[in-house]
Structures are given as structure tokens and as C-alpha cells.
Amino acid sequence: MGTGMTAGPTVIADWLVVLPVLLGLIGATVLLLSRRFDKVSGAVAVLFVVAIIAVDAALLQRVLVDGPVAMIMGNWLPPFGISFAADVLGTALALAGAVVTLVVLVYGFAERSATRSADGYFALVLLLLAGVGGAVLTGDLFNLYVWFEVLLIAALGLLISGRRVAQLDAAIKYGFLNYLGTTVFLIALGLLYGAAGTLNMADLVATAPRTNPAAMAVVGTLFLLAFGLKAAAFPVNSWLPASYHTGSPAVSALFAGLLTKVGVYALLRTLVTVMPGVGDFLMPALVAIAVLTLLLAPLGAIAETNLRRALGFFVIGGIGMVLAGIALGGAQGIAGASLYILQAMLSMAALYLVAGLIETVTGATDTRAMGGVYGASSLVSMLFLVLLLGVAGVPPFLGFWPKLQVLQAGIARSGLAGGGPVDAVALLLIAAILLNAFLTLLAASRLWAHIFWRQGPLHDGVEGAPLRHQHLSRREAWFGGMSAFVLVILILGLGLWPEPLLRGSLIAAGDLLDPARYLAAVGFGGVP
């Protein structure tokens, strides 16, 4: 054994790994102190998020060229210090999260023009972003738990700001169930520490196969429950449509873009990289959860009349898609799952932003009271249509490519293409994905037809007279409309030119499936 400490201080360049989180935390502190100055706070928040985007982009550039980068806190040698380890998947998700946060911040300026209050909104947004950055960049499972709690407290603060009575109702359900989820995660960590003696992800890769398989199976099952709850996978998804729609559109867009994705990322990281043996053991459960989530989510969206609650079910359906990718496995499947997380961050947030515009134009939250918005605002209708098609996985939008990757993985495994034995599980997952795409398209086109296409709300089965719609104020059009437009253009552009993303997703999947480079970066290179 060495001394347990590294000799010199950390190289300055390696500070890049923690900088996204550090900037977020510093920004949150500064904004909390200056929360009485709402106008300045907004500009400061935007500056901090732009800095975080720049740092994330630099880190992604470095990770793509050199492979994973790690930093250990306090100069301890691994596994004693808390390690931060950035690989392609984590860094890309941190970057996407920061981009979504920037767009949502700018969008929020339109909403906040009327009510100026020292509610700490900007500080909480920065704290949420710091939590996302920490969760996707950390290399330590206990640290991941801490970031989950940071996310939870920031999300609760945002969820209740606005003082509508329904928000209290939503926050109670959201708070209790999510706190329960993180506690289940903590229970799993206690058992894992008792069984394996370490909570460092890289260390666990080597330790987990030597640990009592029964104990690891329990830990893995608890992980599946905890992260499934966080990600709103099927049997534990009811908190999401009960809470997301009560906040302001900007807040629900931020939640839809960031929160559930961190849960499913954690599932991907733990079951595929850290404990692949347990992942195989849990595969039947994972397949069942994926299929049921894929099928029930769009059915929920069809049955829902509240616009943003219906969108909540699309968010859940996206989680089912990622789970299907994990269940199919292989480089293609994992790459598809990774890329789908990224695309869902962008498109789900954009959907909620456009839903906010629709609510402003119609003055309603229920689709039964909407109609004929196409005539009032064709731009909003086009943005919404593009996003709905993207979510359903219609080419050439971004949502199509990861779905194609997952389907290719399924076809390769099913034995349909090259002879070989027929794999019933793969066929089941393929069928579920295709049915999900069909049902999502059905739900999406119904939404679009009800909000935009028909003249007015139904009265006794007859379309009523066209409604009077409000025009977006100049401020709403500039901040709200333009920010949603930019995000949709980004989604469209990435969909038309997916080559870098597809290549990046395969690199990410390679590091997830064979973590040799990741281990070497953290300092376990010599250990087989």
C-alpha cells in the first residue's frame, strides 16, 4: 500500500471535471444572496449558465479526444477520496442539461415580467443544474445520493413557487414519493457498503463480481426500484402526471428536461457499467417494466385532457424507450438508450415550453377548451407539430435516430435478420416500441387536432364558434417564442445531421460496456 495520498496538487486542467458543478453552486449562492434584485439576478444567472455550457463543451471536447477524465477530491488515492469521473455520456448529458436550462431561463423572462418577487427562482434553477451536473459526473455512489437530494430540494422549491393551491397538493405528493425513492437508494447503499466494502463506482466494477451474489441481487433490485421511481417508470410513475403540470410552464419544462433523465441515467450507469452481473439477473423485470411503460404511457396521454398532464405521459413513454434500449443491450442498444436520454432532455423541455405558449394564447390549460389556435398563431402550431412528430419518432427529427438504433439492436438480437434462433424477448420489445410509436403518434395528432385544427371547443358534439385568442405580447413573443424556436431549430438541426451524435453515442456505449478506459482514468488501470 502507498500512502493513500497523491504527491502533488491536482493538475489545473483536471479541475475542468468539477467546474460545471462548482460554477452552479457558486452561482446559486450568489443569486440567493442577491435575490431581491430580480432584474440583475436574471442576467447573472444567464451568465453563469453560459459559463457552465462553455466548460461542459470544453470538457466534452477533451473527453472525446482523450477518453474519460477523473479527479479525486482532497488528493486521496482512489477508492478513498470521492472521485469525479467524466466520460462521454455524463459530459454530453451535463451539456444538454445546461443548454436546456439556458433556454428555460430566457423563456422564463417572459413569465416573470408581471410578478417580480424575491422567491429565489434563479438560485434554485442554478442549484438544479448543479445537481444534474454532479449526478452525471460523479464517480461515487454515495455522492450520487447527495446530488439526488440536491435535485429534490431544488425541484421542491421551484415546484411551490407561484403560490397556487394546486401546487401545494402536487408538492406533497412529489416530495413524499421522491424522498422515499432517495431513501430506498440510501438503503441499497448501506447494504452495498456492508457487502462490498466500497461505494466508488470504478472500484465496484472489480469488487462486485467477487461479492455475495444474493446480496448484490437485493442491492440491484433496490436500485431498480429507487431509480425507477426517480425516472417515473411504469408501476411507480403516478407522481409525475400529478405534479409537473402545476408549476409554471418554464418550471415544468425544466423538470421534464432534467429530472427523470438523471434517474434513468443512474440506472444505465449502475446496471450496465458498475454491476453488469446484477443487470443480467434483473433483465426479466427490466423487460417487463420497459414494455409496460412503453404501452401504458401513450394510453395515458390519449385519455388525458389537461395539456401539460398529457405531455407528462410522453415523458414517461420516453423513459420506457430508454429502458427498452438497456434491456436489449449490446453496443447499439446502449448507444440508442444513451442518445434517447439526450434527445428526450431537449424535446420534452421544448414541448412544455410550447405548451406554455399555447396556454398563453388560449388562456386555458384543458384541451377541451381549446381550438383553432392554428389561425391565431401558425408559428406555435408548427413548433408543436415538429416536436410531437419528433417525440413519436418520425424521421428526420432527432427522436428518430436513437429509436432506429434501439430497433436495429432488437432486430440483430431477435434473429430476424440473419437466421439464428428467434429471441422472443427481443421480438416483444420490438413490438412494444413500434406499438408505442403508433400510440404516441395517435395521442400527439389528437392533441394537435384538438388544439389547432378544429375551429372551437365542442358543444353537444358540434364544433363551436372560433374562439377569441390573445396575441402574444411583444415580450412573450421575443423571450418565450424565440427561445422555444431556437430549441426546436436545434432539435431539427441535430435530426438532419445526426452523424456526430451517432458516433458519440457509440463511443459512450463502448465506455459503458467495457469500462477499461474509465477505470484507468479513475486510477484502477492495473487492477483487472
Add this chain to the structure above:
Amino acid sequence: MEVALAILAGLFFATAIWFLLSRGIIRMLLGLVVLGNATHLLIFTAGRVTREVAPIVPVGLQVPALATANPLPQALILTAIVIGFAMFTFLLVLAYRAYRTLDADDTASMRLAEPEDGPRPPLSY
């Protein structure tokens, strides 16, 4: 000793689940407190119970001379206590506000965000 602590943690978990299955918010809050303590006890036991020897490395040595107590579970539990206490306080205030505003401490009567008799979706298209 570990067996006794494990059984105690199990009893704590059972109590917490019994409380959490209730519809009353106050009972659910009590359940969360007991659940948190059960988890702390579990981490403490998982770190193995040893003699009370402080984990201090003598001058000149790289590792402690004797078998010492494991300091890591204490660090983990301390973090979890701080976080759990903050979350509990927040949820307590939230429950109080909900009681004042909605006049309800029963989750079955809290249906503002999800209306109970939801309207049927339109059948056109």
C-alpha cells in the same frame, strides 16, 4: 451485536412501512422519520460493529497499529442525517401549509392537481 442491531433495524423498517401506508400526512411524516433512522442504523451495522478504538494513525506509521472502529459509516450517516433533517423540515412546513390552505391532512381528499371525477376525453378525431 450485529444480529441484534439488524433485528432492530428490521423492526424500524416494519414500523416505518406501517406508518407510510397510512393516508394521514402526519403519520406519513412519522414514517419518514422512522425510515430515516432505520436506514442510518442499517448503514451503521453494515460498517461492522467493533471495539471503541479511535481510528487515529500514530505518528510515523501509514496504517493504524490496532484494529480500529470504521470511521466511514459515521461520515455517511452524518451526511444522511443532515439531508434527511432538511427534507423532513421542508415536508413538515409543506404539510402545515397544505393543512392551513386546503384544510386537509388526508391524501385521499387532496385532489386539486388531479381532479377525482376527471372529464372524459373528447371523442372527436
